[in-house]
Amino acid sequence: MTTPQTDDAPRLSVVVPVMNEEGNVGALLSEIVGALRGHAPFEVLFVDDCSTDGTLKALAALKGETPELRVITHDVNCGQSAAIRSGVLKARGPLIVTLDGDGQNNPADIPKLIAHYDRAGRPPNERMVAGQREKRMDNWSKRMASRIGNGVRSGLLKDKTRDTGCGLKLFEREAFLRLPYFDHMHRFLPALMLREGYALSHVDVSHRERQSGASKYTNLQRLWVSLSDLFGVIWLRRRARMPGERREV
Ligand SMILES: Nc1nc2c(ncn2[C@@H]2O[C@H](COP(=O)(O)OP(=O)(O)O)[C@@H](O)[C@H]2O)c(=O)[nH]1
Ligand SMILES: [Mg+2]
Numbered sequence: 001m002t003t004p005q006t007d008d009a010p011r012l013s014v015v016v017p018v019m020n021e022e023g024n025v026g027a028l029l030s031e032i033v034g035a036l037r038g039h040a041p042f043e044v045l046f047v048d049d050c051s052t053d054g055t056l057k058a059l060a061a062l063k064g065e066t067p068e069l070r071v072i073t074h075d076v077n078c079g080q081s082a083a084i085r086s087g088v089l090k091a092r093g094p095l096i097v098t099l100d101g102d103g104q105n106n107p108a109d110i111p112k113l114i115a116h117y118d119r120a121g122r123p124p125n126e127r128m129v130a131g132q133r134e135k136r137m138d139n140w141s142k143r144m145a146s147r148i149g150n151g152v153r154s155g156l157l158k159d160k161t162r163d164t165g166c167g168l169k170l171f172e173r174e175a176f177l178r179l180p181y182f183d184h185m186h187r188f189l190p191a192l193m194l195r196e197g198y199a200l201s202h203v204d205v206s207h208r209e210r211q212s213g214a215s216k217y218t219n220l221q222r223l224w225v226s227l228s229d230l231f232g233v234i235w236l237r238r239r240a241r242m243p244g245e246r247r248e249v
Helices: 025-036 055-063 080-090 107-117 140-157 173-177 185-195 219-238
Strands: 012-018 042-048 069-073 095-098 126-133 169-172 199-205
Touching: 012 025, 012 080, 025 042, 025 055, 025 107, 042 055, 042 080, 055 069, 069 080, 080 095, 080 173, 080 185, 095 107, 095 173, 107 126, 107 169, 107 199, 126 185, 140 185, 140 219, 169 173, 169 185, 185 199, 185 219
Parallel strands: 012 042, 012 095, 042 069, 126 199
Antiparallel strands: 095 169, 126 169
16 A cells, blocks of 8 residues: 655655665664754655564664654565565655665765755756765675676666666655566666656765675676566667656646
């Protein structure tokens, strides 16, 4: 179920997909709150995708002390894209910021994305501000795999984006909910936004080492699904016919 949008809703909903991040959620939540409190009203939705560690327990304990925190759960584990989508469906804010639940994205960059979105002269059809990691804090093999993957994807999709794997993004809730959903779609958001006729822009953001727990992806897994998804997205782009602005006369 989608959460109904109401007049008292905050403008910003921060959505954090998590699976087995018990050692990271507490510090991350306090960093998010520290970066945003005192600016504009916001809520934070952690989406727990059937963690098998103490993530859910840790989140439940944090709820008491953080009124902005909402915790969403799944019945069935279904991946990072599904978790982001669940968070967006449940969000009350018209603006969404996503970031990874392991602390590799820095919440201190969120105000930068919002300020960029709010800049004077933003094109009216710009619906997304995508973070691009300036300096990846991952091991050599992950950086290499990502460089190759990003090169192939941006070459084939021409999606004007150097780094789609960056979890830190800002977008309009309504725009996101118009995009086709599939597992791993979160890696193709720039191409899917462009397909819809929306514009996007980029902001350089920082990146940090994972503090606790382990990565959920291997390079080989990621390469394999990314390749098949890439052909799917090429097909989706080819099959899109967009009417431009829809005007009522
Ligand atoms: N909800 C959900 N989140 C996931 C899943 N796999 C990864 N994540 C989250 O997605 C983010 C990025 O995953 P991570 O393992 O750090 O990827 P890496 O940084 O590319 O190694 C983290 O917040 C993970 O907890 C999943 O299956 N479900
Ligand atoms: Mg990570």
